[in-house]
Amino acid sequence: MKLTKILALAATLVAFSAQAADKLTVAATAVPHAEILEFVKPKLADQGVDMDVKVFTDYVQPNIQVAQERMDANFFQHQPYLTEFNDGKGTNLVSVVGVHVEPFGAYSNKIESLDDLEEGATIAIPNDPTNGGRALLLLQKAGLITLKDESKITATPRDIAENPLDLDFYELEAATLPRVLGQVDVAMINTNYALEAGLNPTEDALIIEGADSPYVNILVARPDNKDSEAMQKLADVLTSEDVKSFIQEKYEGAVVPAF
Structure with a gap:
């Protein structure tokens, strides 16, 4: 073999090795984020990027891990949550791209319609500011409550101005909400946790956000x-x-592409 061919082959191998050595570690919640990442993993490998997906069950550690440079990126949250997290924790994480919307919904094992709610009914909502506010905004849209500031995305039960049914609110970790469905009248659940719990948002939710939701997952x-x-x-x-096709076919409206 001629020297020029040997050198060319060596250069190709070096280039290939350098490309194959490109790695990304990404933190994600299991459904649908990790599933989407696993779907694109082979496509990314074809482009010389080896991606390692680590599944988390909470909304705090994925950001901490990236901020502390233990992970390269994460995929689980929307911009309002990220903004609130950065402000509260002093981090400086940034959005790379928006991918999908997970319409937020209200679920119940006790009633078939929000019209069936009785006075003093119990409502469980996420205890983080943006998702708790998101839940309250959805309940306001359903006509059950009125907030002092009707557009406040970080509202808490203390921001409720009118509560005609005297609904009783419980603020819990978002991941635990599917498990308390038998203990409360209504639970306001993020779609990723609803899917993990075997709920079908398009069929089981008493009310659900539309596809025009501003809460794009990034x-x-x-x-x-x-x-x-x-x-x-x-x-x-x-x-x-x-x-886009994968999301539409797999989640059938429970997850909506945002691009």
Whole structure:
């Protein structure tokens, strides 16, 4: 073999090795985020990026892990939550790209319609500011309550101005809400946790956000790595036509593409 061919082959192998060595670690909640990431993992590998997906069950550690540079990115949250988290924790995480909306819903094992709610009924909502506020805004849209500031996305039960049925609110960790369905009249549940619990948002929810929800779930990274080649490749595959079709076919309206 001629020297030029040997050198060319060596260069190709070095380039291939460098490409294959490109890695991303991404924190995600199980459904649908990790499922979507696992779907694009082979497509990313074809582009020389080896992605490791780590599943979390809460909404705090994925951001902490990225902020402390133990993970490269996360995929589980919407911008209002990220903004609130950054402000509260002093972090500086940033959105890379918006991927999908998970319409937030109200669920019950005790009633078949919100019209069946009786005075003093118990309502469980997430205890983090943005998702709790999101739940209250949805209940306001249903005509059950009125908030002092009718557009406040971080509202808490203390911000309720009118509560005609004297509904009793319980603020709980978002991940635990499906497990308390038998103990409260209504639980306001994020779609990812509803899906994990075997609930069908389009069939089981008493009320659900529309596809025009502003709570688009985003890929999140740090300012120092958000523009890296590997991160941009992930952003591109997450907003591809293949992913749009995957979301539409797998989740049948429970998760809606936002691109």
